Amino acid sequence: MKLTKALNRSLWAFHFNSGSCNGCDIEIVATLTPRYDLERFGVKLVGSPRHADVLLVTGPVTSQMADRLRRVYAQMPGPKVAMVIGTCGLSGGIFSTSYNLAGPVDQIIPVDVYVPGCAPRPEAIIQGVVTVIAKLERLEVGERND
Amino acid sequence: MSVFFAALGGTILLASFAIGFGLLLTGIDRRVAARMQARVGPPLLQPFTDVRKLFAKQNIIPANAIPWLFNAMPIIALASSIAILLYLPFGSFAPVLGAFGDVILVLYLLIIPSLALVLGGFASGSPYATVGAQREMVSMIAYELPLAVTVISIAWRLHAAHVAEPFSMLTLMQTPVWDVVGPLGSTALLILLVVMAWVTPGELSKIPFDSPEAETELAGGILAEYSGRNLGLFALAQAVKTVAVAAFGIILLLPWNLSPFLGLTMVAAGIADLVFFALKVLFVVSISVTVVRMMMARFRITQVVGLYWLVLGGLGALAIFLLMADTSYVPGMI
Numbered sequence: 487m488k489l490t491k492a493l494n495r496s497l498w499a500f501h502f503n504s505g506s507c508n509g510c511d512i513e514i515v516a517t518l519t520p521r522y523d524l525e526r527f528g529v530k531l532v533g534s535p536r537h538a539d540v541l542l543v544t545g546p547v548t549s550q551m552a553d554r555l556r557r558v559y560a561q562m563p564g565p566k567v568a569m570v571i572g573t574c575g576l577s578g579g580i581f582s583t584s585y586n587l588a589g590p591v592d593q594i595i596p597v598d599v600y601v602p603g604c605a606p607r608p609e610a611i612i613q614g615v616v617t618v619i620a621k622l623e624r625l626e627v628g629e630r631n632d
Numbered sequence: 633m634s635v636f637f638a639a640l641g642g643t644i645l646l647a648s649f650a651i652g653f654g655l656l657l658t659g660i661d662r663r664v665a666a667r668m669q670a671r672v673g674p675p676l677l678q679p680f681t682d683v684r685k686l687f688a689k690q691n692i693i694p695a696n697a698i699p700w701l702f703n704a705m706p707i708i709a710l711a712s713s714i715a716i717l718l719y720l721p722f723g724s725f726a727p728v729l730g731a732f733g734d735v736i737l738v739l740y741l742l743i744i745p746s747l748a749l750v751l752g753g754f755a756s757g758s759p760y761a762t763v764g765a766q767r768e769m770v771s772m773i774a775y776e777l778p779l780a781v782t783v784i785s786i787a788w789r790l791h792a793a794h795v796a797e798p799f800s801m802l803t804l805m806q807t808p809v810w811d812v813v814g815p816l817g818s819t820a821l822l823i824l825l826v827v828m829a830w831v832t833p834g835e836l837s838k839i840p841f842d843s844p845e846a847e848t849e850l851a852g853g854i855l856a857e858y859s860g861r862n863l864g865l866f867a868l869a870q871a872v873k874t875v876a877v878a879a880f881g882i883i884l885l886l887p888w889n890l891s892p893f894l895g896l897t898m899v900a901a902g903i904a905d906l907v908f909f910a911l912k913v914l915f916v917v918s919i920s921v922t923v924v925r926m927m928m929a930r931f932r933i934t935q936v937v938g939l940y941w942l943v944l945g946g947l948g949a950l951a952i953f954l955l956m957a958d959t960s961y962v963p964g965m966i
């Protein structure tokens with residue numbers, strides 16, 4: 487279980503909707519369209535958390551979804567990264583006063599990168615991916631130093 | 633003893649060549665597909681990066697799985713895909729183990745990587761993988777019929793033309809069946825070419841025949857529970873199998889070598905033929921995999937069976953009749 491250069495150049499993402507309004511999900515799909523073409527950097531959307539390196543979480547985590555989110559995160563093989571997309575996942579957003587809220591996301595699983603916005607533009611999501619890569623590179627250098 | 637070492641050396645050489653070439657083919661496929669969608673696409677060596685990453689990742693064995701079966705199947709899939717290559721001639725190079733098996737053996741060997749996938753799917757103890765494994769079995773049964781029809785009718789036509797050992801892979805490569813037949817037979821062979829072009833994506837579980845791995849509805853299906861090194865081994869097996877399946881189709885229906893046309897001999901001929909063969913593999917993969925997968929959506933599993941048995945099976949039967957008629961007019965030109 488090592489951080490490698492190969493990981494930074496081949497981030498496979500699994501998309502998890504923890505109760506979002508679907509706005510953020512559509513922006514994720516927009517990020518994968520030919521206009522932005524994240525596959526240039528090896529980013530690919532995969533169908534199973536077992537194949538994934540990055541967990542994209544959208545939405546504020548309803549109490550029904552909290553346990554599922556925990557389990558999906560546990561199912562991913564390490565090293566893994568969790569990325570929250572949308573204000574909802576950061577703070578609850580417009581759902582923050584809801585009776586049915588278990589999170590924001592970082593109450594449930596450890597989060598590495600936050601992308602704010604309601605909904606964030608594809609450019610912001612790409613900025614988030616770049617932040618993930620930068621973080622992994624920093625960690626990789628740290629790992630080599632110890 | 634020397635035979636043993638020759639076989640061992642040949643295996644290692646072929647395995648490394650096939651893994652490298654297969655991964656490169658996957659990269660080219662992804663790149664071309666991206667260009668067809670007006671995208672830039674991933675770097676050509678992206679599959680190498682992916683596999684390297686998978687080998688560095690954690691390898692999870694689910695609590696529900698049968699561990700030894702779950703872990704053994706990726707290795708068997710890779711080993712059996714490499715084993716197919718030992719029986720295939722590449723360009724003017726004779727097969728490493730050509731003396732020990734013919735086209736019927738290759739037909740059986742082609743099933744084993746898929747069978748390993750199926751067993752691995754069942755062993756992972758996940759409902760998604762189980763459904764995927766069942767679909768994979770159904771599609772195996774489906775594409776086997778047109779594939780067998782193609783192989784048998786070509787070998788039978790060579791036999792009717794009094795070619796010695798029509799079932800040997802080397803004979804198929806050295807005696808293009810097109811040289812034997814008359815006009816009716818050529819029509820039949822064109823039909824068989826269409827059949828093979830549809831069998832190829834089926835064998836490789838590519839769109840439109842990827843219902844066993846359906847990412848959208850089955851979460852990766854048969855591979856849903858595989859991660860890390862095991863998934864990487866399956867990716868390598870798939871790369872090798874891509875080369876093997878394309879090469880098999882080429883040996884059956886597009887077997888010409890370049891050197892007789894250029895009048896080359898010895899080493900130059902070997903290299904020219906190998907490069908030409910690799911280009912033919914690239915051509916087959918681009919047409920049968922890339923273009924088809926960009927044009928079409930996924931078939932339901934019932935449609936897969938209908939297509940392979942009724943449409944392509946029917947075309948195969950038509951081809952057999954044409955070849956039989958051809959034999960009575962042109963018994964053979966060799």
Ligand code: SF4
Nearest residue numbers: 506507509572574604
């Ligand atoms: S952040 Fe906005 S767009 Fe995204 S899920 Fe929440 S409400 Fe919807």
